[in-house]
Amino acid sequence: MILTPVPLPDLPTVLDAFDDALADAPTAQAAFRRIAATLALVRDGNLELSQDPDHHAQAVEFARGFGMAILDEPPTAGYTWDGHALRVRMEPSVIVHDVAHLQVCAPERRTAPDFGLGAGPETGLRTEADAAMSVFGVERELEESLASLLGILWEAELEQPAICAFLEQNWLEGGASAHNRRHFVKIVDHLAAHGFLTADGRPTRALREAPDAQFLATLAAA
Incomplete structure (x- = not known):
């Protein structure tokens, strides 16, 4: 949910200001520019997450390319990710986001329900997913941020309107x-x-x- 919506007419100015703020961070600026460029893919001024069937089919194939089995069901039917299969009746952006979770989670949690991070927003088996949670607090939030931004950058790579998820996940808040x-x-x-x-x-x-122990120690030392 966007905390502070940015009106479409104001968005180019906001994006330019953030780009300027990244002038001394070339990798960050390059990543941001890939995201910002997808503003050109927004249709009819609609900054909501894409519902395009072609984007959805592309996202499903993207998940399959990472070895994720597919269930043509909504996440409310069980887990979003049950440790083997991804339920894909959801926005393309969310499918891509869950692929990013597969990438950034610990090897021992790739087969855990919802990656051991607790229930996703649409997970049906919420109590069970939360019971399987093994990463908490600041560490959990950090992993969510890593998956969020990586997923958004994959959307840009797939030529989908990544700017919508960038806004929806509040990367421009502030x-x-x-x-x-x-x-x-x-x-x-x-x-x-x-x-x-x-x-x-x-x-x-x-x-x-x-x-997890090794990865989190590396992040803490950074």
Whole structure:
């Protein structure tokens, strides 16, 4: 949910200001520019997440390409990700986001319901998913941020309107403020340092290899 909606006529100015704030962070700026460029893909001024059937089919094939089995059901029918299969009656952006979760989660959690992060927003088996949670607090929020931005960058790579998810997931909340800039750069730097992004801000197909204890220690030391 967008906390502070940005009217479409104001968006180019907001994007330009954030771009300027990233002038001394070339990888972050390159990643941001890939996202911002997808404003040209927004149809009829609609900044809601895409419901396009072609985008959905593309997202499903993208998930299959990472070895995720597919269930043509809504997440409310069980888990969003049951450790083997992804329920895909949801927006294309959310499917791509869950592929990013598969990439950034610990190897031991790839087969856990909802990646061991607790119930997703539409998960039906909420109590069971929360019971399987094994990452909490700040560490959980950090992993959510990594998956969020990586998924958005995959949307840009797939030529889908990534800017909509960028807004919906509140990456522009606070605009070009020092705090918002710092958070964006930190997440980009973590993704790049662990092989999920190239130096020019493009996503890779890397899967995290480090277990939670090692990975979180690396992030804390950064």
